[in-house]
Amino acid sequence: MANSIHLLPDHIANQIAAGEVIQRPASAVKELLENAVDAGASEIKLIINDAGKALIQVIDNGKGMNPIDAQNAFARHATSKISSIEDLFQIRTMGFRGEALASIAAVAQVSLKTRLAEDELGTSVEIENSQVSETSPIACPVGTSISMKNLFFNVPARRNFLKSNSAELKHIIEEFTRVALAFPEIYFTLTNNGQDVFHWEAGSFKQRAIHVLGNSYQTKLVAVGEKTDYLTISGFVGKPETAKKTRSDQYFFVNRRFIKSAYLHHAIANAFDGLIPKESFPSYILYIDVDPAQVDINVHPTKQEIKFEDDKIIYAFVQAAVKHALAQFSIAPSLDFSLDADIQQLDAIQKPLTQEQRNNTTSSSLYAGFTQKNQAHFIPKVSEAEKKEWKSFFSELPSSDQNEAEQGNESFIVKSSSMGLYKDASPVMVREDATLLQINNTYILAPVDAGFIMVHQQLAHERVLYEKYQKASVQPHATQKSLFPVVLELSVPDAILLEDMIEDLAIIGYEIEPFGQNSFIIQGIPADVISGNEKNAIELLLEQFKHFSGDIKFSKREKLIRCMARQSAIKAGQSLSQKEMHSLIESLFNCDTPNVSASGAPTYIDFKEAYLDGLFSK
C-alpha cells in the first residue's frame, strides 16, 4: 500500500496556522501596529479601506529592515526579537513569536517597502500565497510600510465569516485605540476610506487618554500612581460621575500590553463600591509595570491574558491604588465640594482594607492613607438633577402610584385606541369592570368568560411594545422634542454603533444627531418615554444591542426593536394599579400575536373552566 502520510505544502500549513493569529482585519492591524512600535517608530499611520477587508496599510518611521531581513521576515518563526530561551523571560517587545507576518502573508496579498536609515535605497517585496514573488530596490522613506490587500482572498470560508464593515471597523478601532493608549509618545493616525478618523499627536499619557475618551474628560480624570519595589501602577480612573452603563472605557495594560482580566476589573470595581450605582461601570485606563520575569506573557498571542506570579498581591495593590486616588481627589479643596452625609456612610470610605490585603502588600506605603476612618469625607454633592437621573435609571418606569395612574400617565401602556379596533376574533375578553389581581408583582389574574387567565406582566408588555415598534416602521412613532437636548458622549466603538442605528431609532421616535467627535445630541425622544432618562436609555440600549444573542440572525432593525421592547417593558416585580393592569391586558389582546413574547415565551396562560373543574374532580 502506498504511504498515506505526507507533509502539507508550506502555503497550506501557513494558512492553517494563520487562522490562529489572523481572525479578522483587526487582528492584522494589531500585529502590524505592534511591529511598528517594536521598530521604534515615533510616527505610525494606519490606512484602511472597507474596514480592512480591501486594504490595511501601516506606515512607520521606525528602524526599517535590510534587503535580506525584508524577505526573511515573512518566514514562519522568523523574528529578530529573541534568540535564546533566556530571552523569553525578559521580553520587552510586543512581538516575539515570529508568526504575524508569516500568517498575514498566507491570507492576503502583501507588499512591503522598507529602508534602513543608513541605506540610500530601500527594498520592495511582493508576496502572494506566502511566496515572495518579487523583490527590488526602491527609493522610499526610512522605516517600513506594509500593505495587505484582499484579506482572506484565498480562504473564502473565512472571508464570508467577516462581519459588516461597521462591525469590523469597530474592532479595528478598538485595537488601534489600545496600542495608541499604550504608547502616547508615538504619533498615530487612522484613515478609513480616505477620510481622517484620528490624528493623535504624541504627548503625555493624560493627553492620549483625552484623545481617546474625549475632551470632556479633561476635568474628569483622577490620576492613579503608586510605586513599590515590585510593581508600578499609573494611569487614570474616571470620576464616579463618568461611570457608564456600558463597559466601554476600560483599559488595563501590563508592561504596555493591553490585557483583559476579569479579576483585576473586579479589583477596580471594588474600589468604586458605593461610589457608583451597582449596574454601572467605572471608566479607567491603568498601566501596571512589573519586571517581565514576574509575568508570563507566553500565553497565546491573541488571548490578551496574563499570568502574574502572585495574583492576590496585584489585586490588593490595584484596589488600594484606585481607592487611594479616589480618596485624594475627594479631599482636594474646592468650592464645589461639600460634605454629604449619605456618602460618608459608604463602605468605600468607611472600610479600610482587610488585614489580609494589608499584610500582602506591606512593601507599599500606600496604606497610610487608609488607616484613618473618614478621611474621604469630601465628595462633591450630587446635584438634584443628577439624583433624579440616577433615580429614574433605577426605576425605568413611572411609579404605579394610583394618583399618577389616575392622572392618565400612560407613558408605558399603549392606549388601545391607538392600536385600532378591538378584534372581535380575539377569544379572550376581560370585562372593563373586572377586578384584577396582581400576584408577586409579576402575574396578573383576570377573569374571562369561561375561567381566568394569568398574564406575565413583563412578557406581555414586551409583546405590546414589540408590535408597536414594529408598526412604527410603516408609520413612524411620535416624537417629543426635548426642551433641553441632552448630549451623549460615547466611546469610539459605541459611537460607531450608534451612528449606524440613528435611522432606525428615528423610526421609533428617537431624534439623534451627530454632535462632533463621538458625541451625539438627543433632540427628541419617543412620545411615551419619560424625559430626563434618555441618556441612560440609549446607553442601556447600546449595551443590550451589543450583547444581544439569539440563534437566529436578525436584521439590525429587528434586533433594535427587540432590545427596545425588552428594555422599556414593565419589569416583573413592579406593582401595578388596576388601571395599569387593565390597560396592559387590553393592549395585549389588541396585538396581532398576543400569546407569545418576541422571544417566544408565552405571555399568558388560559385556565379554562373545564380544565379547572377537572382538577377538582374526584
Ligand code: ADP
Ligand atoms: P515578531 O514581531 O514576533 O518578531 P513578526 O512576524 O511580526 O514577528 O515580524 C517578523 C520580524 O520582521 C520582526 O522580528 C522584525 O525583525 C521584522 N519586522 C516586522 N515588522 C517590522 C517593521 N515595521 N519594522 C522593522 N522590522 C519589522
Ligand code: MG
Ligand atoms: Mg510582530
